[in-house]
Amino acid sequence: MKRLLPLILYIAPAFVSAEPASNMVWIPETLNFVKAGDLVKGEQLAQSCVSCHGEKGISTMAMFPSLAGQTANYTYKQLNDYADGKRQNPMMSPIAESLSEKDRADLAAWFQSLPAAQNNASQEDISKAISLVDKGNGKKILPPCFVCHGSDGAGQKMDTPALAGQQAEYTKNTLLDYKNGTRHNDIYSRMRVIAAQLSDTEIKQLAEYYQQLK
Ligand code: HEC
Ligand code: HEC
Incomplete structure (x- = not known):
């Protein structure tokens, strides 16, 4: 056992990082499930997102991301990741947990259907x-x-x-x-x-x- 201990300590961190980054697996069923997101349901659910993510998914506050025009699969994945604890944020994690998988797909479809934010050319060196x-x-x-x-x-x-x-x-x-x-x-x-x-x-x-x- 004594000789095993350094080995265990050595491989333990590898096990931690071997945990998958996300539980999302893009199989055809999942892609079809997201594709079938209901815009009407999504629009209703999105009322509770307006205070942070803005009217029609366009954020007016620098810390909050816009969601309008985002690809549905990406939004769906992020909501699942927040709910699973794979992505962590004190504001988003409890919100995502409270949504069903169907809600997440409906919201993802709704935000994808909205036009993305348009901003003026940057004055800074880019x-x-x-x-x-x-x-x-x-x-x-x-x-x-x-x-x-x-x-x-x-x-x-x-x-x-x-x-x-x-x-x-x-x-x-x-x-x-x-x-x-x-x-x-x-x-x-x-x-x-x-x-x-x-x-x-x-x-x-x-x-x-x-x-x-x-
Ligand atoms: C209390 C404020 C608040 C509310 C309400 C809120 N969000 Fe968020 N949301 C945030 C913050 C802050 C972030 C950025 C968190 C981070 O950096 O991970 C975020 C991030 C996100 C992201 C990831 C965006 C990206 O580009 O990766 C999605 C998707 C999202 N929110 C969806 C929603 C949906 C859908 C609702 C409504 C059901 C909602 N949020 C309600 C504050 C909020
Ligand atoms: C090999 C493909 C690939 C390349 C190259 C790449 N990205 Fe990404 N990027 C991704 C993927 C996939 C995601 C989503 C990851 C996730 O689910 O968190 C992402 C996510 C992001 C996000 C998070 C968006 C959000 O709304 O939270 C930003 C910002 C980003 N990339 C910026 C960049 C920049 C800047 C570059 C170039 C320096 C770059 N990416 C190059 C694949 C790529």
Whole structure:
């Protein structure tokens, strides 16, 4: 046993990190379930989100993300992750827990149907961001953001979120959360690996860049 102890201590952290980032599994049944989300039910349920996420899903407060125009699969996944504790936030976790899976699908469909926020061009220097979005950084093995999030920042159907029009303060904070590991619900660590290589200045610029993108 004495000899085993160091071994157990050595592999224990590996077990902790071997826990899946998310319980979401994109099987056809799940995709169809989200696709069948009911807009009328979703609109009714969304009344309780307005105080933080704004009228028609467009947030007017920097800390709260806009939800309008977000891809339904992504919204559905986030609500499930909050409910499971895979993504943690003191405001969102209890709200997500109180929703049924059907409610989450209905809400996801409703927010996807709304037009995304549109903002004025950024007055700040976003040159580093433009280069990262279009070209990435070969020296650091950083793929360009557009490969997954689209050149229009509209995301992709499966589970890649739209970023265009999002509150810059929220985007900055969530990228910092991926960077320091507070947010760890990204399957295959896709965003944690990327955010870990971004400087805080690059993160700030990327957040500004996406806020003004239409
Ligand atoms: C009391 C304020 C509050 C209310 C009410 C609220 N939210 Fe949130 N929501 C937040 C905050 C704050 C965040 C960002 C949390 C974080 O960084 O993880 C958030 C994040 C989210 C996200 C993740 C967005 C993203 O881009 O990843 C979704 C989805 C979401 N909320 C859906 C909802 C829905 C649906 C409702 C209504 C049923 C709702 N929220 C009600 C405060 C609120
Ligand atoms: C390999 C594909 C891929 C690349 C490249 C990528 N992302 Fe992501 N990104 C994702 C996925 C998938 C998610 C959703 C993860 C989850 O469920 O938390 C995500 C989530 C995000 C979020 C959270 C959005 C929200 O509403 O909370 C931000 C912000 C983001 N990415 C920014 C970027 C930036 C900036 C770059 C370029 C530096 C980038 N991403 C490159 C796949 C990618």
